[in-house]
Amino acid sequence: MTELILDVHDLSIDYRTPRGKLKALRNINMQIPKGKIVGIVGESGCGKSTLIGAIINLLASNAEVTKGGVKLAEDELFNLSKKQMQALRGDRFSMVFQDPMTSLNPVVSIGNQMIDIQYRDKISKKEKAAKAAAMLDKVGIPDPESRLSQYPHEFSGGMLQRIAIAMALLVEPELLIADEPTTALDATLEVQIIYRLKELQASQGCSILFISHHLGVIAELCDEVVVMYSGEVVEKGSVRDIFHNPSHPYTQKLLQCDPAAIKQKTRDLPTILGSLPDLIEVPKGCIFAERCDSASANCHENKPKVSQLNDNHMASCHLLNEAGALYA
Amino acid sequence: MTVSSLKQMLVMPSFEFLTGFKLAIKRLCKEPLGLLGLILVTLIVGSAILAPWIVPHDPIAIDVLNRLKGPSAEHWLGTDQLGRDIFSRVLMGSQVALKVAFSAISLALGFGLLLGLIAGFGPAWLDHIIVTLFDTVRSFPTIIFALAVVTLTGPSLTTIILVIVVTSIPIYGRVVRTQTQALSAQEFILAERALGASMPRILGVHMLPNVIGQLLILASMDVPIVITIEAGLSFLGLGIQPPTPSWGTILNDGYLFIRNTPWMIIAGGIPLILCTLGFTFLGESLRDIFDPKLRKDI
Amino acid sequence: MWFFLVKRCGLGVLIVCLAVTALYLMIHSIPGDPASIILGPRATEEMKAALAVKMGLDQPILIQLFNFFKDVFQGDLGFDVFSQRPVIDIIMEQLPHTLILILVSIMWAAAIGIPLGCYSAIYQNSLFDKISAILSVGTIAIPSFVVAIYGLLIFSVTLRWLPAIGAGDSGDIADQLTHLILPSLAVGLGWVGYISRLVRSSMLETLGANHIRTARAFGLPERVIIYRYSLRIAILPTITLLGVGVGYLLSGALFAEIVFARPGIGKLIFDAVSTRNYPIVMGSVLITTILFVIVTTLADFVNALLDPRIRAHA
DSSP states (O other), X not given: OOXXXXXXXXXXXXXXXXXXEEEEEEEEEEEEETTOEEEEEOOTTSSHHXXXXXXXXXXXXXXXXXXXXXXXXXXXXXXXXXXXXXXXXXXTEEEEOSOTTTSSOTTSOHHHHHHHTTTXXXXXXXXXXXXXXXXXXXXXXXXXXXXXXXXXXXXXXXXXXXXXXXXHHHTOOSEXXXXXXXXXXXXXXXXXXXXXXXXXXXXXXXXXXXXXXXHHHHHHHOXXXXXXXXXXXXXXXXXXXXXXXXXXXXXXXXXXXXXXXXXXXXXSOOOOOSOOOOSSSOOSSOTTGGGOTXXXXXXXXXXXXXXXXXXXXXXXXXXXXXHHHHHO | OOHHHHHHHHHTTOOOHHHXXXXXXXXXXXXXXXXXXXXXXXXXXXXXXXXXXXXXXXXXXXXXXXXXXXXXXXXXXXXXXTOOBHXXXXXXXXXXXXXXXXXXXXXXXXXXXXXHHHHHHSOHXXXXXXXXXXXXXXXXXXXXXXXXXXXXXXXXHHHHHHHHHHHHHHHHHXXXXXXXXXXXXXXXXXXXXXXXXXXXXXXXXXXXXXXXXXXXXXXXXXXXXXXXXXXXXXXXXXXXXXXXXXXXXXHHHHHHTTTTOHHHHHHHHHHHHHHHHHHHHHHHHHHHHHOGGGXXXX | OHXXXXXXXXXXXXHHHHHHHHHHHHHHTSSSOHHHHHHOTTOOHHHHHHHHHHTTTTSOHHHHHHHHHHHHHTTOOOBOTTTOOBHHHHHHHHHHHHHHHHXXXXXXXXXXXXXXXXXXXXXXXSHHHHHHHHHHXXXXXXXXXXXXHHHIIIIIIISOOSOOSSOOOTTOHHHHHHHHHHHHHHHHHHHHHHHHHHHHHHHHHHHTSHHHHHHHHTTOOHHHIIIIIIHHHHTHHHHHHHHHTHHHHHHHHHHHXXXXXXXXXXXXXXXXXXXXXXXXXXXXXXXXXXXHHHHHHHHHHHHHHHOHHHHHHO
16 A cells, blocks of 8 residues: 555545535545545535635634544554644645735745745755745745745746745655645646646645636646545545546536537536535435436435546446445 | 526615514624613603603793702702702703704705715716715814804704704715615615616615614614703803703703812713713614624724 | 835925915805904905015915915914914924823724734634634714714713812822823724724634745644735734725714814814914814825835835835
8 A cells, every 4th residue: 555645534524614514625635645646526615615714724713623534644643732733834835825816925025935834944045045946946036035025915826836836845745735726727727837837746746635616727736636516435446447447427517518629619518406505404225316417316315435447546426336346 | 597586686775674673672682782772772762752751840931049958858950050859951962962962963964865875876987076075074073064054044953953963964975875786786786787677676676675674773872962062062162052951051050160069070971971872872782783884884 | 215205205295285275275265254264344445455565365266275275384374363472383282192192092902903803814713713704894983073062971071980070180190090091992992993893804814814824834833824825914904094094093083082172183173273363273273184185195104114015106
C-alpha cells in the first residue's frame, strides 16, 4: 500500500442553521497518496469548501464535526490542540485560495507577506527576502526583487495567483491545497498556471489537493479524481478511470456537460435537470436519485453501497451493485 | 416573465404597517435594552403629554419667599432661584424638549426626503452639489453654526428649530438618495416604467413605502441628538427663553447656583440623560430588528 | 499620490472660499445696515457714514466681496469692537487652549476606545463585548455638557479633588494638566463609545476578509494577524471619523470651555455672541472652518499613507 499524506475517513460535518442541522458532509472517505495530485470535482454547494475547511481546521463557527476525522500523515488533526494545529498550517500544508484579488493583504507589501510566512525559519530577514524573490522567479514573476516592495493592487489577477502559489510553495509543504485557484482567471492564464504548478510539484515532491469544477484542468493536472455530489463522494479513481470509464450516473452527466467535450455546434448546452437536494432533510435513498435518469424505486428508498470497480476505482450506485460486472 | 409574476413583483414592496408594528413590539420585548428604551420613551412621552394636568405647581409661578429650597413634601425636587417648583419645571421641560424634537425632525425629514429624491433622480451634477452640501453641513460643528445664526437673528425657538432642521437634513437626504438610486435600478421599477407608470405613481407606490421605514428608524435615533442640541443651546442661554422651562435652562440655573443647590443640576440632567438613553436604546434596537444594513452609517 | 494631494487641497480651498462668501452674505443679510449694528443704537449719522466708508460699504457688492476675500487671505479679519485689537491676534491667543483640549480628549478617548473595540471584535458576543456595547451606547447618548456639569459638581464642588475653573498657571505644567482632566473627560467621553463601536465593526469586517483567512491558513501567530494584518485596515475608518468629527469635538470643547470657564475659541465665540461682537464671532467661525478643513484634509492624507490602495486610486 502506498504511503498516504492525507486520509479523510468517514468525515461528517453539520452546520447549525435557524432551520435545523444542515448535513453538509456525510461519511466522506478520500485519500491523497504521497507525491500525487488529487482533484476534487463537483458543482457549487457540493461541500468542497467545507471539506477544505475541515482539513485546515478553519471551519465556520457554526460547523460541527459529528463523525470521522482527517489524518495528515500520522497525525489525527482533530486531536491536535489549537496551538499544534496552528504549527501545522503554513508548515506541513499550505493553501492557495480561489480569488487572488482578495486573498492577499492589501496594506502589507508582497515581500513582507512572504517574509512573514517564513516566521518559523531561523534565518535573517535578508535571506528570507532572497528566498521569496527566488520563489517569485520560479513562478514566473519578472524582476522579482523590485516587485517585493509592491502591494497586491499593483499586480494583475494572474500575477497575484502566481504570487499566492509562490507563497504556498515557499513554506515547502507536504501537502498543497488549491481551492479553485484558476477559476477567477482567463483560459490562457489558467493553462500557464497549471503547467507551472505541475512543474513545481514535480521538483518539490509535495502532494496537491486540487479543487475545481473545470474538468479539463483536472484531467490535465491530476493523478486521481474524487467526484463529490451534495456532501458525499459518489465516485473516485484514477484520471483514466474517471474520464474513460465513468461509472456513476452523476459523473457521466458531469462529463457530458463539459463544454469542451461537445463536438457539434449546438444551441442548447446539456444540463443536469433538477436542483441540489435539501441537506437539512437529507433524502433517505441515493442522494442523486432525484436527478438520475436511471433511478428505480430502490434508489429512492435505500442508500447504495460502495462498489469496488478496480484497485482504486470506486463508485456508490445501485446500478453497479446489480450489474457491477458490466461496468468493471 | 409571466403576467402573474409581474403583478406579484409590483405588489410585493408594499409595507404592512400594522403587522410591522406588532412585530416590532414583540421583538423589542425580547431585547433587554430595547425594552428598557421602550419603557423610558413611554414614560417620557407620557409625562410630556400629560404634563399640563399632572404638574403639582405652576412651573412659571414665582415665589420669592421660597427660593433655592431643598427637596420637601411640598416641592419634590426643591425650588430654583425664583422659588419656582423644579419638579413641575422638569415635567414641562419634557414637553418642550419633545415639541422641539418633533417639529424639527418632521421638517428635516420632509426637506431631506425632497432633496434626497432630487439628488437620486436628478442629473449627476445636481447630485454632486447636493451630496457635497450634505457632507459639509453634516460635519460642520452644529453649535458653532448655531452661535453664528443666533448672533444674527437673536435667540428664539424658531432659531433653534431652524438650526436643527438645517443640520439634520443630510441624515435623511443621504438615505433617501441612496435608496432612490438603488431602487430606480431595480426590476420592478423598470417594469413599472415600461408599463408607462408616471413618476409620481412610482414615487408614491414604491419609493415611499420602501424608504419610510428607514426614515422613521433614523428619526427615532435622531431624537436624542436633537434634544441634546436644544438643551445645549438653552443651557447657553441661546435657546428656549425664560420663563419657559427647558431641561437646558434648568441646568443653566443649576450651574449658576452649583455651590448652593446641587439638586437643581441633578433634576435637570437626569431626565435629559434618561431621555437620550431611552431614545438611543429604542432607536438602535429598532434598527437592528428592521434594518441591520443601516448600521454602517453609524 | 501627488495628484491626490493637489486635488484634496483644491477641495479644501474651495470649501474655505464658500464659507467666506457665506459669512459675508450672512453679515450683510442682518436686518439693518452693519455699520449701525456695529456702532450700536447711540451712533450718530456721521459716525455711521464714516464707518461705512472705512468698511467699504459704499462700494458695489462684488467689489466688497473681493475686498473681503483679499483681507481674509491677508490675515486681516477686522478689529474687535471693544478693544480695537486685530481679531486675528485675539483668536490666535485663544486657539492653542482649544487645540490642546481637543488633542488630549481625543487621545485618551482613542487610547481606550481602540482596544475596547478591537477586543470586542475578537471576542465577539462574549460578556466583555456585550458590556462594552452598552457602555459605548451610554457614553454616546449622554450629552457632553451634562458630563461637564456633573464632573464639575462631583469632583470640584463636592469632593474638591480637581480645580473648577480656568486653564491653570501658564508656567506650571502640573497645574495646567490638572485643569485639563475634567474638560477633557467631558469632551472625550462620548468619543470612547464612537471609536470603540467603529473599530469593532470594521475589525469584524476585516477579520472575516479573505486575506485574513489566508494569513490564518499560513499559521501566522494571532498577534501578527491582529496587529499587523487587521488593525491597520480596521483603523482607517476611525481616522476618517476623527477628521470629520473635529466639528463635534469643537462643539464639545465649546461647552467644556464655558462650563469650566476655560480660555479657548469656544468661550471666545460665546462671549462675543453675548456681547454682539460680530467681528470676533465671524473671525472665529472662519478660523474654525479653516481648522476643520485642514483636519479633514489631513485625515485623508493619513488614510492615504496607511492604505496603499487609496494612494493608487485617488
